[in-house]
Amino acid sequence: MAAQNQLPDKMKALVLRSTSEPPAIETVPTPQPTLGSALVRVLAASVISYTRDVYNGKRNYPYPMPIIPGFSAIGRVVAVGPDATKLKPGDLVFIDCTVRSRDDPTDVFLAAVHESYTPGAAKLMKDVFRDWTFAEYCRVPLENMTLLDERRLTGSRGDGGFGLGIEQLGFVAGVLVPYGGLRDIELRAGQTVVIAPASGPFGGAAVLVALAMGARVIAMGRNTESLAYLKQKMPYPGRIETVAITGDMEADCAELKKYGPIDAYFDIGPPEAYASTHIKSCILTLRHGARISLMGGYREDIPIPHVFIMHKNIRLYGKWMYEREDIVDLVKMVENGVLDLRTIENAGQFPLEQWKEAWDDAAEKTGFDQLVVIKP
Ligand SMILES: NC(=O)c1ccc[n+]([C@@H]2O[C@H](COP(=O)([O-])OP(=O)(O)OC[C@H]3O[C@@H](n4cnc5c(N)ncnc54)[C@H](OP(=O)(O)O)[C@@H]3O)[C@@H](O)[C@H]2O)c1
Missing domain, CATH: 3.40.50.720 (NAD(P)-binding Rossmann-like Domain)
Structure with a gap:
């Protein structure tokens, strides 16, 4: 695999073993990139308003356990599988949690959230992409990452950028x-x-x-x-x-x-x-x-x-979620200034250890401009 320079063997992750017990921070093996995937350092993982209900079983969403929870996120690529032709270590990316089977895209599921209702989707989630972004590192299918123009998005206004924080970029998911x-x-x-x-x-x-x-x-x-x-x-x-x-x-x-x-x-x-x-x-x-x-x-x-x-x-x-081309087009809207994410001012930011506070905060913050992220 390309450029796996000094990847730690172990990483910190939130692990859910049962919906009747709260999850816990554990030290687990760092996942490795494989053909068709990349390893990403998670920088800001979105926490949606009903996260608690997804992982305490109230929403009754089907998913395998144990699992590393999480939704879409912003991350930095640290290593790529040999078939990546565009993404490279160092790239800032949007990580989409909507995973589709490559040989049958109607088998679609939300990694670490909802295995969907087809046997194929459930199999792919259980066997390959079940763990997600409430962790230091996450293994992501190549097609689930969208390259972000970091200079344009986070650069200073004087330098032609929008001056957005990484946590504000998390609002792309919303x-x-x-x-x-x-x-x-x-x-x-x-x-x-x-x-x-x-x-x-x-x-x-x-x-x-x-x-x-x-x-x-x-x-x-x-x-x-x-x-x-x-x-x-x-x-x-x-x-x-x-x-x-x-x-x-x-x-x-x-x-x-x-x-x-x-x-x-x-x-x-x-x-x-x-x-x-x-x-x-x-x-x-x-x-x-x-x-x-x-x-x-x-x-x-x-x-x-x-x-x-x-x-x-x-x-x-x-409609369940969106299509791959929707992500590409939406990111263009943000990068070209058509969609202004500077409206999002009230980002609640939490370290992984404060996952409970983050989930509670997200349940309280119901406004469109009150994004909550975990920064593992
Ligand atoms: N299709 C998809 O791909 C997809 C993706 C993500 C989410 N979703 C769904 O979208 C839903 C909304 O997400 P959210 O995070 O915005 O939810 P939310 O915060 O739970 O609820 C949205 C708003 O609904 C209003 N509401 C609550 N009970 C109501 C009632 N009985 N009658 C009328 N309005 C009521 C509330 O506003 P007021 O109190 O101001 O009335 C609340 O702020 C989720 O439940 C989720 O399942 C679907």
């Missing part, structure tokens, strides 16, 4: 999720999209990225203070409106219609919002031929007004 759904429904500049709920981390990220894509956004949520904060903090003023989810479906429809015609509806509700009135009110205010992206974490069926959808030629799309 905006990528809604970007996957918004790209899937072909949201275009000048169109109007309603985003609900918009007050959570992924909903707020959806507002930011939809604005950067040139759309006009109607942000919906129950908490009007959060909506007001969102509107005030967003760059691109003048293209964002807010509508409260009041629980009165008809009244909310009437509010939404004031901003019509609406071209698209993007939904990213948490499991507990499966019966929320916003789902139907958003659909019933769409124009003929509009598109819907469902990315929420609902575990129950949700109310769909069939007759309206059928007569209005509405197209309904589901």
Whole structure:
């Protein structure tokens, strides 16, 4: 393998052995890069709002154990497998946790998070890519890394850079999720999209990225203070409106219609919002031929007004995460200044030893600009 200069034999990692016991910091063998992968030093690993629930079993996500938990991250390549043609040691990369089988890309899973529901995905996760980024080092498939222009992103303003911190780059993981759904429904500049709920981390990220894509956004949520904060903090003023989810479906429809015609509806509700009135009110205010992206974490069926959808030629799309080309394009948006990550100011940063504080902090910080990262 190329350039494995002085890699330590052992590394520090958070290890989960059972969902009924908390994970613990352990010293484990440092993984080695293999054909098709690279070894990366993890610099900032994203902690999402429901991390605790993923690893205490509350979300019931399937994954093998023991496991080194973690989500997407920012890292530095330290060694590459012999088939890498672009990446090299020293490169700053975005590490994507969405792993796809090479001989059947429909076997897709989230490394260390969710083995998905196909035998092939479960096998690949169990046998090869189960351990992830809450560790000093992580072995990552080559195609799961996107090279970042470090000078442009982290360089000083005087030097033509954006002056972003490594932890702010971690927000790429947050905006990528809604970007996957918004790209899937072909949201275009000048169109109007309603985003609900918009007050959570992924909903707020959806507002930011939809604005950067040139759309006009109607942000919906129950908490009007959060909506007001969102509107005030967003760059691109003048293209964002807010509508409260009041629980009165008809009244909310009437509010939404004031901003019509609406071209698209993007939904990213948490499991507990499966019966929320916003789902139907958003659909019933769409124009003929509009598109819907469902990315929420609902575990129950949700109310769909069939007759309206059928007569209005509405197209309904589901989306899990995003495609590989979405990552490349989103990174270009950031590097070219189209998507401004400087909005993200409140990064909570924790060493690996404070993983519990990080998970608790992420559960508390529900704003779109309150990223939490672990720096192992
Ligand atoms: N498809 C994918 O690939 C994908 C990827 C990542 C995440 N997800 C899903 O996206 C979901 C949202 O993630 P998140 O981190 O933004 O979640 P979150 O913080 O748990 O929830 C988002 C917002 O939902 C609102 N909400 C809560 N209960 C509600 C209810 N009963 N009715 C209406 N609104 C309610 C809350 O806002 P207010 O209190 O202000 O109303 C909250 O801030 C996750 O649950 C996850 O499963 C999907």
